[in-house]
Amino acid sequence: MTRIRLGMVGGGNDAFIGAVHRIAARIDDRYELVAGALSSTPEKSAASAEALGIARSYGSFEDMAAAEAAREDGIEAVAIVTPNHVHCAASAAFLKHGIHVICDKPLTSTMEDAHALVAAAEASSAKFILTHNYTGYPLIRQARQMVADGTLGKIRVVQAKYAQDWLTQPLEGEGVKQAEWRTDPARSGAGGCVGDIGTHAFNLAGFVTGLTLDSLAADLDSFVEGRRLDDNVHVLLRYAGGAKGMLWSSQVAPGNENRLTLRVYGEKGGIEWGQENPNVLHYTPYGEPTRILTRGGSGALPANLDATRIPPGHPEGYLEGFANIYNEAADVILADREDKIVAHVLPSVQDGLQGMKFIDACVRSSASDAAWVKV
């Protein structure tokens, strides 16, 4: 077994998502984290690297990309876990050198950057993988396969929701860093809640149903006084082919920690899933009793079983779902070593672009009094 040599940009200090990526990369033991540009200054980066046991530390992602590309034993892939506005430049720096990129979502902070990154990804021989991590849950994989197999019939209705409550009060004015950058247009882009979590719900709906969004009408609000970006998002969706949807995303809904749920209804059946207890999927064939499908349990399809490590009834969670992205990325990267291609369902740069278009359309619609806009 030869592990994939991995680098990381961002994730140096007490950043939440950097630690998540590192755990996700470790769980299945297919990566070795050997290089990093973890923080904004060389000193901080070096300190973080040492604390984490990472061999090579760089002062900037540009230096890192150049130096690693020049090494015989340089990194093969890099995880980009910075705030959104850095995604484009950092990703492009590595793609240019043929180093695979595993980048956090949303793709970028502006549409301009999004298109630039798409161009960079398409120009590169390296892979670009976006960590829309919720697509890694085994029962989401099962749901996607069920829809693709026609088990639900033609899809009619999609209900997607992602609700939190942690921004119910103006934490950004109280020194909470996670709140600060997420409510700052300069670092997050034009979308607040819609970009931070609404995109996850949108992406998940698309991943499971395979539907393409045609147009939307969005009503964005900033309920907390003085907040510069939206903290509550109501969207009506019209998919190509006639399916309709609703999407609610909020960070001001007390009682919701990370309530991401998806309901999909077709001519022949319906499914319901929620990430707070991701190990069950309710499936109702029309006219029959609802089935409780479980991760790896009776009735599990290959797409479910392949994303499962331990027996049903032993819960797997967020980190395991995230690790499924890293694990499948490892398949892709190892195949690429040998110039092979493997089938996969990983979110791509195009999925990232769709997410950016969704954010952009929501912001445009809301600015036009929630009129319908094409995506």
Next chain:
Amino acid sequence: MTRIRLGMVGGGNDAFIGAVHRIAARIDDRYELVAGALSSTPEKSAASAEALGIARSYGSFEDMAAAEAAREDGIEAVAIVTPNHVHCAASAAFLKHGIHVICDKPLTSTMEDAHALVAAAEASSAKFILTHNYTGYPLIRQARQMVADGTLGKIRVVQAKYAQDWLTQPLEGEGVKQAEWRTDPARSGAGGCVGDIGTHAFNLAGFVTGLTLDSLAADLDSFVEGRRLDDNVHVLLRYAGGAKGMLWSSQVAPGNENRLTLRVYGEKGGIEWGQENPNVLHYTPYGEPTRILTRGGSGALPANLDATRIPPGHPEGYLEGFANIYNEAADVILADREDKIVAHVLPSVQDGLQGMKFIDACVRSSASDAAWVKV
């Protein structure tokens, strides 16, 4: 104890809602059903009345109103449980004679009728009560009181949903009577799903929050081929004062029997409730653990306790909630006997008018490509 003498219009054959009204009227033993115009012909009416043990049967509601008003021991109140298009004329016939009316929802089948019925109710000395029965659930009463008490702070977000699955296939073409009249514009009015169950969700949201709807954008669909009225409804809501909402109503969502749910979020807390298990209400004060409030259990407010018959943990259901409407109506009617007035929270003719305006606005908006319309 003197029971209130009650009559009934409609509900003669195997009508679902007529039987429900009769049980609801019986549960607390405050009514005596003594007269009826139960069916469309005198013969059918008489047969139904005899089967039900109702003393006096009439061939039409007009005859019944006149005859009962003339009797010393005539009915004091009448339940109107016909299809929607009969509500207006039947109600008006009794209101004219000073007989209280307990009428099923929606108020009428047309806006014109709605305004006529409002006028009739306002011109009458008798009471008009609309059976938006879900307002009778004890925990809905508790939720309303909590909002009124300011427990949730200023309301920001309302999420209302009423999903069914029984019209997933074209039952109206297969001889199912309940499906036939509900999908027939002549009998149901301009709204299908939106009028049948969407109004319940809309009414419930208003009952609990006390908010007034300002405008909406609605996307109505008829997913089943050939269906003449909507079977799936997506609505964005804007309330006076700045609160926002979403409402989803569907009769084509497999896995949903009668999934009516309400979520309300304010500056200080949030609540969640669903009618399929109506004996619990989740309440989260911001920054504290979620509480599970129960019907009549610890933390129950008077509004909850007053609507409760049996100890907590013993479930009360749909019929008991419906009976709470009849029970409170009895308070109002008995007080009226003595020219007194009692405080109550019963849905009124104005609430019915609001419901009709909601349906009308949804239909208008959807016809204008889901543009925003004032209610």
Next chain:
Amino acid sequence: MTRIRLGMVGGGNDAFIGAVHRIAARIDDRYELVAGALSSTPEKSAASAEALGIARSYGSFEDMAAAEAAREDGIEAVAIVTPNHVHCAASAAFLKHGIHVICDKPLTSTMEDAHALVAAAEASSAKFILTHNYTGYPLIRQARQMVADGTLGKIRVVQAKYAQDWLTQPLEGEGVKQAEWRTDPARSGAGGCVGDIGTHAFNLAGFVTGLTLDSLAADLDSFVEGRRLDDNVHVLLRYAGGAKGMLWSSQVAPGNENRLTLRVYGEKGGIEWGQENPNVLHYTPYGEPTRILTRGGSGALPANLDATRIPPGHPEGYLEGFANIYNEAADVILADREDKIVAHVLPSVQDGLQGMKFIDACVRSSASDAAWVKV
């Protein structure tokens, strides 16, 4: 339609269970409550009867039985809703006159009385029906039918539970009447919690599985200082034929209102049900996904549908389940009017005797350091 003329013994003052019986008898409109000996004195009885609109009031059940038997239009059936120690004498008084008895559980307060009542019931031409009301829930009926149909295969394991929390503190010393008589051996018999609610769990397990208890070992405790009867009960069960069971019953378990649950596992499948949300039954055929069966929903068997009034998804509760006992009793009584017999699943005097033997065996076992005893 001719309603059955019904009398009631007990239930006069603020007694919980008397009001429940009256509602249960009213829901389906097949009874007319016309006579009562509702309280311990003629004056109180008369006052209660008047308040309830009951035509004939008696000072004692003996007087009532004699007088009603002598009337042409005397009662055909009587509901006995007194404390346990009165059940035997009151029931016998009516059975002697050929008046059907609908009696609350447990059967009596002593084994001696239990045998006497069995003799009285067997000697009478009238029917004796015990209101083990939980057997009236539609999904319990479905579960019973599934077991009888062999759907679960041979039964191996039974887990029954009935937990409450209201006696966590010594309410009997604080003037709470419901607590006083339930903890008083003179009025409740030798069993406290085991008689009050443990018998319900035991009866339910037997009703669903059809199994006969062979022996048990019981560990009874009175956790509240000074309490004279048990408030927590642990029982191991051995059924004839080899099935094993556990039964837990408690009135000192904070967080449990009326948590009655039943789990049954056989060679081919398992089921789980809880009365706090009685409208669902989980059923797992071995090796397949769990099904959520609902009251009246997809997959409902006749036994379920026959006990259902309203569409699935609209919850029916405790009162409706109780009313199912009264409704089926009406079938039996009306058939008896014409000397006919109808099949039914109503709890009988023999079921009551089994319950008394269960209580007796639990008390005996616990007194012998929880040794195994034959039932």
Next chain:
Amino acid sequence: MTRIRLGMVGGGNDAFIGAVHRIAARIDDRYELVAGALSSTPEKSAASAEALGIARSYGSFEDMAAAEAAREDGIEAVAIVTPNHVHCAASAAFLKHGIHVICDKPLTSTMEDAHALVAAAEASSAKFILTHNYTGYPLIRQARQMVADGTLGKIRVVQAKYAQDWLTQPLEGEGVKQAEWRTDPARSGAGGCVGDIGTHAFNLAGFVTGLTLDSLAADLDSFVEGRRLDDNVHVLLRYAGGAKGMLWSSQVAPGNENRLTLRVYGEKGGIEWGQENPNVLHYTPYGEPTRILTRGGSGALPANLDATRIPPGHPEGYLEGFANIYNEAADVILADREDKIVAHVLPSVQDGLQGMKFIDACVRSSASDAAWVKV
């Protein structure tokens, strides 16, 4: 950061638990797996080691213990993940050399071995840690702290359950390895289900409540024909100090995947938890509404927060709970490097001995017709 050098005995082939230990050791990146005696033959061991990227492979645990103890850079700790009957000898081999042992449960397969291993552990300068992994769940840590803080008052009742369904049919005769050794007395010891999963429930109850078991009565069954060890276990528990309990463990209960649940009731409150959705804990202070406590959410105690990696609402599962054992073990081992001692709540060899006594007492009791026996 210097990682702890770790070895592993067992876990070579497709063993479930070996892979779990490896992931658990990796999640927080505090161990480096450098040596192994992974299988029963040197060839198989070497193949497994190579596949897993483990540097040093040995043909037996004896060789490994001797060789690693002799190296400057030898392992500091070893994970023992063999079938039960090997635990004692393997653990002792490393303890003798001062190498810390992290051993899977149950402690051993016989009481004789259990006492021998206790002696070995007590004679060694090295630590012995038993992976009763369910004690690692954050909300179990919270529950333990709540009991210790007196939040529930004096404990009265404990209800513990661990139910599975995978052995409902005789898989051991169908070539399923996991079923074969678990039903083989030579490899599992005298307890089947009781040893495999009953001990987990017993251990968890003791971990949370701090209670010591005094005596028990157990009814063990082998429902599947020909099975040599129990597959269903019913136990009554009496704790020192007067608390009572029940424990049910089954591997023949269709519909249960890994349903481990714990309910604890005291004079002042009650708690309920289940591992299939381990991120919530229901807590009811007597007389108040039930609270839903979450992993890391509002109301989380330090014991909960310290065992948490990601924000509330993002589920952590079985592997993370297991990793908490490894993480805390790392604290203990690193402190030991510097001859320091840190407070911890890790299951010890004495806890393992208690588990063995529990199994032994269950088997003895059941052999005596489920008589009460001292533990």
